[in-house]
Amino acid sequence: MDDVKVGVFLSDCGKQLSEILDFNALTDYVKSVSGVAMIGRSSEFWRGEGLQFIVDAIKGGKINRVVVAESLPKLSEVNIVQAVEKAGLNPYLVEVIDLKDHCAWPHRGTPSEATEKAKAMLLAAIERAKLLEPIEKLEFPALKSVLVIGGGIAGMQTAIDLADLGFEVHLVEKAPFLGGLAARAGRFFPTDDCAICIQSPASDVKTITHTSKKCVYRSGFSAIPNLNILANSKVVGVEGVPGNYKVTIEKKPRYVNELKCVRCDLCTTVCPVEVPDEYNAKLKTRKAIYMNIPNVHPPVYIIDESVCKFHDCAKCVEVCPTAAIELDQKSERSTMNVGGIIVATGFREFDSSIIKEYHYGDYPDVVTNLELARMIDGFGPTGGVIVRPSDRKPAKKVVFVQCVGSRDRRYNPYCSSICCMISLKHAALIKSAYPGTDVTICYIDIRTPGREHEDYYERAREMGIKFVKGRPTEILRDPETNRLIVDVEDALAKKFLEIDADLVVLAPAMVPAEGTKELAEILGIELDKDGFFKEYNAKLRPTETKLRGIYLCGGATFPKDAPTASLHAHSVAIKAAKFLITGKIIKDQRTAVVHEDYCGDCEFCPVTCPYGAISLEPTSEDHLVARISDLLCEGCGICVGTCPLNAIELRHSRPNQMLAQMKALMSVNGTSKPLVLVICCSECGHTAVDSSGMAMMQYPANVRVMKVPCTGILQVHQFLEAFKAGAQGVMVVGCKSDGCHYEVGSQKAEKKVELARILLKEYGIDPERLKMFNMVFIEGNKFAEAAQTMTERLEKLGSLQLMGGS
Amino acid sequence: MAQKTEAPKKNVEPLKMDPSFKYEVMKEHDGETLKICFQCGSCTSSCPTARFSDSYRPRTILRLAQLGIRQKILPSPTLWLCTACFTCTDRCPQDVKVASVLRVLRNLAVKEGQTPRIFIELASNIYETGYAYKIPELRQKKRETVGLPPLPKASLDRVDRLLELAGGSKLIKSKEAQ
Missing domain, CATH: 3.40.50 (Rossmann fold)
Known part of the structure; x- marks a missing residue:
């Protein structure tokens, strides 16, 4: 050199x-x-x-x-x-x-x-x-293909966007038909139009015009050549790295050949098995071979394997004119390589039967909003008539119960945010179709933020819908008449009400979709405390996860209404496209590097790495060494702070660089005050120091600042080195422990500081000379104060004498 | 033309709020759950007593406590209508220990000397005899005539000590002062 x-x-x-x-x-x-x-x-x-x-x-x-x-x-x-x-x-x-x-x-x-x-x-x-x-700058290949998990309103829209941008898109849906929760909802607020509308693709399909929206079955999106739709399938395995994931998909048997079926309906006519139709709130029956509604996608029947008698019956096989029915189909596994993965798995209704006093599942006339939506839908089981499921007679008195299992610390503490609007929408639809219906909504708080949302509340009052402020304690049933009674106190009138009802509609909490936890494990991403997928940063990076290449959209992160889910879907498409569109990922090598000769078999660093960037690989000498993936490593140094053998270093923050910096900062005093070394992380910690300076807050000049990538890089011996270099006190300033830019760095640093304080005590050094702080940019005043306090404390403690040191 | 003179309207005094009252309640065991209540009314609609009373509303009592309107809570006899069935606590979606908050409020009422006479009566019965109700001499005799053993005598020393520990003696003394 x-x-x-x-x-x-x-x-x-x-x-x-x-x-x-x-x-x-x-x-x-x-x-x-x-x-x-x-x-x-x-x-x-x-x-x-x-x-x-x-x-x-x-x-x-x-x-x-x-x-x-x-x-x-x-x-x-x-x-x-x-x-x-x-x-x-x-x-x-x-x-x-x-x-x-x-x-x-x-x-x-x-x-x-x-x-x-x-x-x-x-x-x-x-x-x-x-x-x-x-x-050096490194280059990694990026496949221009994306896997979208979930074929609801969010997944479909992001898939269309990416396909239009030229990506090869695989859209995987667990259910036999696309559409998700949205397709069952009948109508949407705030547009009051059908729920199965999606944005039409800007593809070259001849029949498609550029008007604003088209329903799933008219949109022609299934004709986009680079969009591969895999219904009745799920993701069972993901390997690989951002830019090149190998995904394993399991396609469950449909027993009907998608290419041969002509939707002639002969099979359902001859099928002898009739079961309650779950999709339609069990208000009608369907055959063992069925389609949810006529305009579904894919437009192919499916056989319900839990009830079909297969070869013992085979009537449908006999009658099928195109020999499309294949009773011997098996699950198929296939693999594909994709550059990025978008999770759009959405949410579902909370199981209201858990709340015993509401008797859902016990009294047939207690239904949920989603079940009511099926009744309102003209395609639905009642053809749009609102009935009491127990006797199919029109429901003249309908009572809605809000916050069932949401805003409830026993089940889901959060507000699901869309249920008030759903109930208002449903109440208004009922009232406008059947003005004679008596509709009451029992609520704790009515929440209608959002454009045109308050209009629904206003319109509901104009229509004569009653609002009772109170959470019902119980739904009772008159054993003779089978009529329901909703027991509630109206908080505003301070009166007990026993509201008579033909039909009680629960507005259940919206909870993460089934299989969310398993999928999170397969993908290696985190869930939040409520069980939804956790975004990288709620404020600025709402569609990203901590792993590059894996993205989130729609209700998978929290219950969302259709407009918000669309917004999220289009936004995630841009994020994924930005990452993959050049066909390569360029990343500099500000990463960790392992000294293989002293790395020895322990498994600490792979466990602590928040990005899964470290793997243990056998070397020729039959022992394991840590290998860092330059693509996955984010350069925080948490592994460095963890390694008990000092076998890992960061290329851009080597121990000798840190030591030289430390010594230099402590070499010139120029004040009569005790020297303080401040070790800041390069994120929030260092900017807090910046902001105190910008605001001209005063603290003494004996306080010297050194920057490290993340406080998680620090090792216990470094604090001792600082004292040896002449520091009388050491302050460690990291991000808030739940806001660390590298997930766990400042938590790790806190532990190290605790440990070092114990050691210092052993050595006869007052542990108060070492302290950890958590600050953000706007807390410059906190930094200036802390620096001042530390200086004063050290002055009281007197000068520190180390053997052979200062 | 004679002018009509209207009597001057008397303004309704706004209720005084004591911001520290809530914290007094929250200092006691389970009293801290008071702050979480969001007034959904599950407690009131599940309350068997409230159903038979025009004035007893657990939700309202909690509201007044949150606002610190102590003068409306502590002297009120309705505070003592709780039967401690704990249905309210079971059904509260916010884990407010409603029945326990009411217990804390009753204790505060006692400290302020706001105990309904009947409860003082009961307490002094216990203090004097070990029984909540004084057993009339007549009944003792009747037991004897039908061949029942006499009722066991309470250990008044222990009752005394218990009452002392629980602060009950003060209550009884307040009665004696009356």
Whole structure:
């Protein structure tokens, strides 16, 4: 390797800084540091002439390491790094520090002390720069194909979007027919049109126009050549890495050949087996060979294997004109390779029979909203008539019960968010079709946020629908008349009501779809406390998971109405496309690297890695070593902090780099106060320090800040090294423990700090000298306060004496 | 033309709220669940007593407690109508220990000397005889005549000690003061 030649560039931010810091003293100091080949000074170095100056120095071969002291490095660093890369130097040989927000401004009251701190900061940056190593960009192949799991309204729309963008899309649906929960809902709010509408694809199918929407069966989406629809199938295995997953799909037998069936309906006419139709709330029966509703997709019958007599009967086989019925079909497993996976598994209704006092499943006239939706649907079992299931007579008095199993700490503590609107929609549909019906809604709170949603509430009141504020305690049945009585206190009138009802409609909580947990395990992604798929970040990355290449949309993350599910579906398509569209994934090698010669068989790092990036592989000497996947590794260093043998390092944050930085920061004091080393994570922790500086909050100049990728990288011995290097106190500043950018890093750091404090006590050092803090950007005041408090505490404790140390 | 003079309207005094009252309740065991109540009324509609009373509404009592309107709760005799069947607690969707919150409120009422006379009567009976009801001399004799053994005598020392520990003696003293 060439000799290290560091260029140091000091920006005085238009003299703002030179009024506080003695720049002449700083330049003199930097000149004296070995390895420094060049010093520049300007009002700014992150753009214009200043940046050109750096570029020229690199091109002229004068320097091969760059240290820039610039304000707001989080913003300016990108520019500097890009320019450096263009000039032909590896962009990871650059170190940018902030003399304004980390030094001049917070210490403006003590300019000479601030200047001394600036020296230490510059020295630390130079020492680190000298040890930096070039980091290469890696390229991984990305298949332009996507697996969409779930063929409801969200899954179908995202599948169409991606297929239109040219991706090969596999849409897997567990049920025999597409449409999901949405197709059963009959009608949607706020458009009041049919539920099976989806956006029509912009494909070249001749019969399709570009009007806003088309129903599933008219949309022609099944004709998109690069969209492969796999109904009656489920995902049973996923292997591989982002960009190239190998997915195993199990297709359950349909017993009807999809290519041969002509939907002539002869089979259902001859089938002798008749069972209650679950899809239609058991309000009608269906045959063992059936279709849910006439306009389903795929437009092919299916045989219900739990009731069909197969070869003992085979009447349908005899009658089928195209020999489409194949009673000997078996489950088939197939594998496919995809670049990305989108989970759109949706949600389902909570099983209301668990709440005994509502007698769902016990009294036939107690139904759920979804079952009522089937009655309202003209295609449904009653042809749109609202009846009492017990005797099929029209229901004249209907009572809705809201929050069944939701907002209930015993079952689901959350508000399912869409049930109020569903009940309002249903109540209005009933009232407008049958104005003589007496409709009452028992609620705890009516929640109608969203465009045009409050209109439903208003319209319901105008139509004469009654609202009772109270959660019914029980649904009773008069044994003689079979009529139901809803027992409730109206909180507003403070009166007991016994509401007479022909039909009671429960609005159950919406809970994660069946099989959510198993799928999460197959994919290696997490669920939230309510059992829904957990997004990477609810605020900014609502469709991503912690794993690149695996995405979420629709009700899989939380119950959603159709407009929100659509929004989510179109949004996830862009995310997945962005990731795969170039056919390659470019990622730099800011990753962990294993010293295979001292890695030894333990299994700590694969377990702690939040990204599943570490595997154990046998070496020739018959022992296991950790292997890091450069594609999966996010470069946090949690494995480094875990390894008991120091066998893992991060390429961009090696232990020797950290140690050199630590020593340099502690080498110049310049104050009478005890030196404090602050170890910050590069995410929330470091920005909290930034923000305290930006707001000119004051804390003493003995507080020195060092940045690590994530506090999870820290090892216990590093705290001891800090004390040995001259720190009188150490502060560790990480993200909030539930908001760590690397999932568990700050939790791990907390444990390490606890451990180190025990050790310190053993060594006779007051454990209060080491403390962990969790901060976010806006908590600059908290940082300034903590720094001040730590300094005062250390002053009280007196100076720390270590053997052979300071 | 004679002018009509209207009598000046008397304003209704708004209820005074004591923000600290809720915390007094929450200090006691299970009292802390008061804060979670969102007034769905499951307690009231499941309450067997409320069904036969125009004034007893557990939900309303909890509401008044949350708002800190102590003057409407503690002196009210309805507070004592709870039969402790715990249906409200069982059916509360928010895990509010409704029956227990009412118990805490009754205890606070006792501390303030707001106990209905009948309960003081019962307590002093226990204090004096070990029985909640005084057994008339006549009945003792009757037992003797029909050949039943005499009722066992309570260990008044122990009753005394128990009442002392539970704070019952104070209650009885307050009665004596009356």
